[in-house]
Amino acid sequence: MGARRASKGSADGDRRIGRRALIVGGVAAAAGTAALARDELARLWWRAPGVEKPREPGAVDYTGARWLAASDANWRRADRPDDYGIDMVVVHVTQGSLDSAVRAFQDPGHKAATHYIVGQDGKVTQMIRELDVAYHAGNRDYNERSVGIEHEGFVDRPQDFTDAMYEASARLTARICARYDIPVDREHIIGHVEVPGTDHTDPGPHWDWDRYMKLVRRALTAAA
Helix, strand or coil: CCCECCCCCCCCCCCCCCHHHHHHHHHHHHHCCHHHHHHHHHHHHHHCCCCCCCCCCCCCCCCCCEECCCCHHHEECCCCCCCCCCCEEEECCCCECHHHHHHHHCCCCCCCCCCEEECCCCCEEECCCCCCEECCCCCHHHHHHEEEEEECECCCCHHHCCHHHHHHHHHHHHHHHHHHCCCCCCCCEEEHHHCCCCCECCCCCCCCHHHHHHHHHHHHHHHC
């Protein structure tokens, strides 16, 4: 979501087979061994049309988060980081309440959603699994390589960015960075406005990047 410069960005709505499936298929054929082909088919069988990888209903990637599923129209099933490497976190602002963001992400007509929403009270809601591609950045490449985190509030209201929100979001981002070995710097933790081709301006001028990055580094050190 977030404030926009102009029109709504296009959704990443493709349903193609991942690059890894095609590469692995070529390797298996070249190797010419039944064992290799069988192993890879066992791994990739669910990519066939109409087949879904088994998932545990309600499972979350971040301890303490509540699960509220986004509409299937707002994300793409994947197997990250095996098919798409994750090397980035994108910070968003909802431009509304947490409840309004949840409603939008559960609306198939919205065509966008993030993996997480952090409330002003510091509570974390997960709506898309990290292994799946969320349509949040307005850029297909960035969608495939990033985890998106929304923050409840408005870009022109600095009071919306509470201590509880900063601290909870920093812990969440630190955990994501640790899980995928993402460097904790401003090249890999970015705002929606920094995504190439975006029409959004969030998190806006009142988001305290210096404070946030210090909190992320502190949370990462504490976890280690």
